[in-house]
Amino acid sequence: MKRLALTTASLALAAGMAFAAEHETTVRMGTEGAYPPYNFLNDSGEVDGFEIELGNELCARAELTCEWVTNEWDSIIPNLVSGNYDTIIAGMSITDERDEVIDFTQNYIPPASSAFVGTSEDADLTGGVVAAQTATIQAGYVAESGAALIEYATPEETVAAVRNGEADAVFADKDYLVPIVDASGGELMFVGEDVQLGGGVGMGLRESDTELKASFDAAITSMKEDGTLNEMILKWFGEDAATYE
Structure with missing residues (x-):
């Protein structure tokens, strides 16, 4: 079963690389920048935190060029839908209500x-x-x-x-x-x-961006499989944080 999961993840990562090569665009990663330790602005005024480290690793694994965009929380979904950025990675819990408007990757933080x-x-x-x-x-x-x-x-x-x-x-x-x-x-x-509450924290995307979702899903799966996601969670949230088995 584990081998099958890894094979599926590898195929999806390959699809993500193909997506990047075909579109040759920068993926704009939308975050709030005001919710430590998930995301915040550091002393240099740059976005920092768990989700920034995570997002950069996911982009590297999927061979995507990514840049960070900050947006206030109360308009973060409308601005994704209108195309101001391509993902939401901002401590957003997966809920049925939100899933009617946007799509989600699998969770990268377990239900907490x-x-x-x-x-x-x-x-x-x-x-x-x-x-x-x-x-x-x-x-x-x-x-x-x-x-x-x-x-x-x-x-x-x-x-x-x-x-x-x-x-x-x-x-x-x-x-x-x-x-x-x-x-x-x-x-x-x-x-x-x-x-x-909720189904864990996941990355939000437009419902039409199915290839991009598959690429990030595969990258998240690979981080769960090799233990690096758990290591990152413990680094940012402490030894008592919920992790993946």
């Missing part, structure tokens, strides 16, 4: 936990105010939970809302929240239970 963070263990998660980034699966969850949802354009603003008392808690990817809580010196803490 979302979590609540507040300044008190008594934070009201069902009748209080909960902050979430707009157009995220976390915002959708809060909207249906009975809590009062307050949405912000950036993840930093959701945490700031808790710190300044505008919200009782923030609900976001736990991977994003862990380093913030650790660095808060006890000001912030996890409250309530973790919640499993």
Whole structure:
């Protein structure tokens, strides 16, 4: 079975190389640049993070020339569809709703936990105010939970809302929240239970770009098979991060 998977991946990678040779274009990789450790701007003003390292490796394996484009989260799908870039690689969870508009590769982060963070263990998660980034699966969850949802354009603003008392808690990817809580010196803490949402994180593409999707799928498969994807996940998210078996 493993040999068959590797053979299929090799064929798809070859197809991706053929795609690159035929089209001779640069693949524009769209990201947010504001969601560490997935993606962020470093001190030099360049995009950095797990997804940048991952995307560069995927492009190298598929023999594609790639460049990075940043876009605000709330318009990241419309700008993919309109052709401003060719992929979304921005901590985007795979959901049925999004899959109706765009296509996804297989996930490169397994389904993981979302979590609540507040300044008190008594934070009201069902009748209080909960902050979430707009157009995220976390915002959708809060909207249906009975809590009062307050949405912000950036993840930093959701945490700031808790710190300044505008919200009782923030609900976001736990991977994003862990380093913030650790660095808060006890000001912030996890409250309530973790919640499993979505089908993992994948790369978004236009539904018409089937060859490009096949190329990236094959590159992701090859990284899962040789262990380099797990190594990259542990590097950026820590030893407790979920990995692939």
